[in-house]
Amino acid sequence: MKKPSLTERAYEEIKKRIIHFQLKPGTRLKLDELAQALGMSQTPIREALNKLEQEQLVERPAKKGFTVKALTIQEIEDIYDFRIALEVLAAEQAARRITSKDLDKLETIQRRIPQKQAQGEKNEVLRLSQEFHAVIMNASGNQLLAETGQRLLERIWMLQNINLLTSDHLTDAHREHSTIVEALRKRDPEKVSTLMRQHLILAKKFIVARLNNQDDFLSTFIYGSDFGTI
Incomplete structure (x- = not known):
């Protein structure tokens, strides 16, 4: 079985934390803090967040950084x-x-x-x-x-x-x-x-x-x- 890439690992871990409400709606997601928490560089974190943005689990209000998307x-x-x-x-x-x-x-x-x-x-x-x-x-x-x-x-x-x-x-x-x-x-x-x-x-x-x-x-x-x- 192919080993998951760092981006895939970051994507799955961040998504899991969002879905299980460990990262709550409105939480600001800082690249450096996520990178430290997941033990990897900021590049795969950024790529993972871009993918999660496409899936509407995170958003970038006015392109000022990522936050966990809230729902109305x-x-x-x-x-x-x-x-x-x-x-x-x-x-x-x-x-x-x-x-x-x-x-x-x-x-x-x-x-x-x-x-x-x-x-x-x-x-x-x-x-x-x-x-x-x-x-x-x-x-x-x-x-x-x-x-x-x-x-x-x-x-x-x-x-x-x-x-x-x-x-x-x-x-x-x-x-x-x-x-x-x-x-x-x-x-x-x-x-x-x-x-x-x-x-x-x-x-x-x-x-x-x-x-x-x-x-x-x-x-x-x-x-x-x-x-x-x-």
Whole structure:
């Protein structure tokens, strides 16, 4: 296996810290501090940040340096709308092309989610839920769709990492996943696409409602503030 380049390593590490909210929206990203933290020169750090800017995870206001990009509720709704369009298409295609191996993966994920939820491992529940959707997108056989969908899942993961999801919502989502798997096993594209659309619309409504009901602190936490530098 080819060893990842310094730019690739920097990209993956910075992205991971953003997605897991170790680097919060509004945080200024200093090249020298990131280079020291990651043990490399500033050149791969700069290249990694340029790539993350293209993916809209960081931004350069007035080209004065990089900051972690904050999201407005409208942007969050836009992300979900795009996700719905993408994943409904992926689910429909997956219903025609999914393999027994893929279905077994989905069943394994479905068995593990309630176990992890009972153990209080919320982050693992979220990771498994993201994996569930990724398996379906990959099963569509459309590589561009799957890659674009994966980037959207990473943006969604950021929201899920600020404790917006309740235990009841996770239980409901797991039940909805089960109905999707059942329709996939029956190779029913129309049913699968309908169920996926309903599932994601409910998820969008839940997230947006939760955001609208948060206090000023969490609103700032999501939409951006000056959290210092790294």
